[in-house]
Amino acid sequence: AQKITQTQPGMFVQEKEAVTLDCTYDTSDPSYGLFWYKQPSSGEMIFLIYQGSYDQQNATEGRYSLNFQKARKSANLVISASQLGDSAMYFCAMRVLAGSSYDKVIFGPGTSLSVIP
C-alpha cells in the first residue's frame, strides 16, 4: 500500500538553528513526486519543495532542502536558519498516478514544528 510516515509528532528548534523533519514513504511505483507542505494554524497548505523519483540531485529552495535517499525511501526536509514564522504543521506528501488518467496526493500525519526565540 502507498503510505507516508512521519514519526515526529512534534519538534522544537531554537531560532536560527537548523532542523530536520523526517519522512519515509512506501510505494511500488517507479514514478512519483515527493512534496513538503507547510500548514500554519490558519489552514492554508503552502507548497515548499518538490523532489521527483528520477531526480539525481537533492532539491533546494531557499532555506529548504530535501535529503532524498531513494534506496531507504526517505525524503527528509531540512530547514536552515529557523525563523519564528516557521512554526507550523509540516506535511510530507507523495503524488502518484492512481489510475490510467488521474493522480492523487497521499499525505503523512504531519509534524508540528515550534521555533523557540
Added chain:
Amino acid sequence: DAGVTQSPTHLIKTRGQHVTLRCSPISGHKSVSWYQQVLGQGPQFIFQYYEKEERGRGNFPDRFSARQFPNYSSELNVNALLLGDSALYLCASSGTAGQFNQPQHFGDGTRLSIL
C-alpha cells in the same frame, strides 16, 4: 496572479443537512482535486476532476459528489451530513491530471462544522 480560491471560509450546519463548497482554480489550471482534513490528521483524497469529468475518487461514501464547470471551477456537495463530516475541506488545482512531477496548489480551505 490569484491562487486557488475557496468559499465559504467557514460553515456551520446541522446533521442531515446538505452543503455545497466552491473552488476556483489557478488561472490556466484544468484539474481540481478535493481533500478532507479531519482535525489532527493529514488530508485525505476525495475526488479529482479534469476537463469537467470525474477522473478519480477516494474512499468516500456516495453522499459526497462533485462537479466541474466549463470555466474549470468546481463544487463539492455533501448530503445527509454527519458529525464525522466536520473537517477542513481543501481544494487543489494543477495544470492537468495524471501527472506526478508538479505540485498541486491548495486553497485556504473551507472549515465545516456539523452540530
